[in-house]
Amino acid sequence: MTRTITVEHLTRVEGHGGITVVLDGNEISKVDFDVFEGIRLFEGLVRGRTIEDVTQICSRICAICSHGHSVSSLQALENALGVTVTPQTRRLRDLAYQGANIESHALHVFVLALPDLMGHSSVISLAGVVPDAVKMALRLKKLGNTIQEIVGGRAIHPINYVIGGFGRVPSTDELLSLKPQIREGLEDCKRALEVLRTVPVPDFVNEPIRCAAVAPEDEAFFFGNFMEILDGGKRKRIPVGDYRTFTNEHLVSYSHAKHSLYEGRSYMVGSLPRLTLNGDRISGLARQVMDEFLKFPCANIVMNNIAQVVEMVYSVEHALHLIDEMCEAGYGPEKPVPYEVHACSGSAATEVPRGTLFYSYEIDSKGLIASADVITPTAQNLSNAEDQLRATVKQGLGAGASDSTIEQRLAIVARAYDPCISCSVHVMRV
């Protein structure tokens, strides 16, 4: 006899999606991560737009990663046009990425996921029990937004990023105004850790995770020219320009989003993969937290929430470091690096809060977009999420869990990816 376990509408995630599991006795015949967010066809919209306009349009793919979309789009355009930005521009963009990471992780861990771990339905009911923890999370979120706003001109859909640099480089006063706020943020991180030490992290699923991330170049943890995947203990390197051989996107009938497989199997991008691959590069408090909470390789997907906390601490510390570095190097106004329009093409990948984001453009001789391709982290993670959801059902059934318990666990596993479903349906290829 067949029966179905469904999470009809995933809550506390960005966008609209659900999970359908079909069981035949104790055999799993189907696990689908359905995405029913309306198709927005960005893909069809940017062709013929100017290289100056395209970044502002693509930013609208996703609110919470809008700084990541903007900078990734610009890096693809700059790689195409042969533009090399100044070290200061690179550091300012890196700073904005730290802000995005702080904001996004604070929101996900404390507002969206923590209610699960503490047995609440929302942060609102959580605020009644642990008001200080919620206030602390809101302060960290605000810090992340303030950093993004000062660098990018607006917290959501930034306006200040242009090819070769910035519309207006933030003033020294604006930059320095961040320092005391970041120091307070570090104290809040310590408070966050106290909260975390009291929260049991569920470990009802134990399924190896195939990790992938951009290989960091110089100090920037989130930027690089190579993709790395950890496969059976071995690292494989793929140039970012060859990303299509890596993501291998394909359509599935039940979802508005495409799925990705590398060499026929799913992989995961995001905080846990980044730390699995590159955690040895971080130091300071973030390193202590990582050593305290995480053991690699980690086969419990729910620990991605903890990896996000480690990264949040890293980003607070790194933000302070970046500001000091920029000041030592002689911070000041700069004009964007000029460029000449010509027919060309280029790709870029950066690490945004939810994982690797790929951008690729072909530009015609008039500086108009001839083709564009964007692959978001959530789209890449959908196949892996299905594997993990399948393992969750299997292990739940094996342990004699009820269907309603399995349903709750499915939602917790899906949420652990911090999926951005609105992003995932805007995969483009024109």
Add this chain to the structure above:
Amino acid sequence: MKPKIGIYGLSGCWGEQIAILNCEDQLLDIVGAVDIVDFLGGSSVNDTESRLLISFVEGSVANAREEAKLRQVRDRSDLLVAVGSCACFGGISAMDPPKSRPEAIRAVYGKNGPAKSWDIGPHRPLSDFVKVDLAIPGCPMETTEFVRAVSALLNGDVPLMPTYPVCLECKMKEQECLLVVRGLPCAGPVTLAGCGARCPGYNIACIGCRGPVDEANMDSIEKIFQEKELPKEQIKLKLRVFAAPVLDKTEHRG
């Protein structure tokens, strides 16, 4: 009893729901003043039946499922507020594709097209389907406008929204004119104000994300574009990025 409110997202980038969550300094006060009873993005237990004083809806309507959701929300709400340019004008997903819509869909999902029962309609603003009591435009909306609107609506008032262009705010800030002085393709003269002329403050020409101002003088701005040797059709193209469905209606009227 505290007034009940609901927060909803149709097709969009979640910018307004994130913007609401970005009111970090006011969020706990708002939660203290109202009961947010229906908010899929924030809670896994939601009341989908009871009467709401205010519903905030972001995103555009792209399919029958979303239309039904919107009508249901309208029926149970005293006041419905469209938040963000997608809800107010159709937004960026409603901008003109370079080719026909079926071709654009094939370009993305391959020659066999999208799967089985996919419901893929064009993106429309909320007002095409239901009565909208207040529209807060912007991509994203400014958090200050949201907080002001909540406070006014809770006190039985309707907030006064700007009816003048971004250009005016820019002049008030005494910023150098990007269009006239620097010859940049700025949509400030024909775009609704309320952002404090944010983009021009960063030397970035306004992209029209708050939608067109009523009775925008398109002839005049096209003339300035021509004088500045900017393609004159560029100004309409710019406005169509965020508000194509609304502009189509205005043109049919005129």
